[in-house]
Amino acid sequence: MNLLKAIQSNITCRYYKDDLVQDEVLARVFDAARYAPNGGNRQPVRFIAVRNEVTKKTLRDLYLPYWRDYTKGIDLGEIKVNSVRRMLEDANYFADNLHTVPVIVVVCAKLQDVHPTDHELGRLSIVGGASVYPAVQNMLLAARMEGLGTALTTLLCHEEPKVKELLGIPEDISTAAHVTLGYPQKDFPKKLVRRPLSESVFSERYGDSLSGIES
Numbered sequence: 001m002n003l004l005k006a007i008q009s010n011i012t013c014r015y016y017k018d019d020l021v022q023d024e025v026l027a028r029v030f031d032a033a034r035y036a037p038n039g040g041n042r043q044p045v046r047f048i049a050v051r052n053e054v055t056k057k058t059l060r061d062l063y064l065p066y067w068r069d070y071t072k073g074i075d076l077g078e079i080k081v082n083s084v085r086r087m088l089e090d091a092n093y094f095a096d097n098l099h100t101v102p103v104i105v106v107v108c109a110k111l112q113d114v115h116p117t118d119h120e121l122g123r124l125s126i127v128g129g130a131s132v133y134p135a136v137q138n139m140l141l142a143a144r145m146e147g148l149g150t151a152l153t154t155l156l157c158h159e160e161p162k163v164k165e166l167l168g169i170p171e172d173i174s175t176a177a178h179v180t181l182g183y184p185q186k187d188f189p190k191k192l193v194r195r196p197l198s199e200s201v202f203s204e205r206y207g208d209s210l211s212g213i214e215s
């Protein structure tokens with residue numbers, strides 16, 4: 001499959017078939033992840049593929065209260081999301097049925113091996129994630145190439161201590177995301193809906209348009 005097509009069609013998958021994801025398929029997906037760029041090539045990312053029913057149910061039970069709070073925030077207008085109605089319906093189903101997804105990948109990171117360069121700026125650090133999320137995106141794209149659907153979530157990171165205890169994650173390892181993975185019930189779209197390029201790409205100075213990009 002053409003890489004650009006994989007990028008453009010990799011929708012957040014919230015409905016999965018029960019079909020087993022074979023070990024060798026999972027191995028190819030994780031293999032792609034490790035080629036991602038990362039600071040100093042210290043490779044801080046670790047993955048745990050969770051397929052056990054009981055464990056997935058525990059993760060679902062930990063996720064649900066945060067999801068309900070999040071949707072309450074959307075209802076009250078405190079949290080802003082686009083495409084609300086379709087997204088919420090699908091995401092509610094996803095939350096309630098998280099334990100039925102074939103694989104939940106718990107993405108972990110060894111924070112000693114990331115090098116944030118913005119943590120002294122008096123605002124939320126974002127650079128720490130730069131050695132972690134490229135590997136996650138590689139994983140999502142490799143899964144797409146295998147015909148697998150994925151959904152990247154981070155709400156469960158609120159419950160990091162409980163997730164660490166549940167999965168035996170060592171003290172010095174943190175959780176960075178939870179990715180659901182399995183064969184999708186629905187076809188992939190041709191192209192995802194995103195804001196126009198002209199709203200996020202500039203030339204020379206912030207806000208100045210780059211020629212060749214239509215508004």
Ligand SMILES: Cc1cc2nc3c(=O)[nH]c(=O)nc-3n(C[C@H](O)[C@H](O)[C@H](O)COP(=O)(O)O)c2cc1C
Pocket residue numbers: 010011012013014087090091094151152153154155192193
């Ligand atoms: C950091 C992050 C956290 C997310 N958390 C959730 C989540 O908790 N539940 C969910 O259903 N989708 C979650 N998503 C998926 C987004 O809702 C989705 O990427 C966005 O709505 C765009 O949808 P699309 O990629 O299907 O077009 C998350 C995505 C990201 C990048």
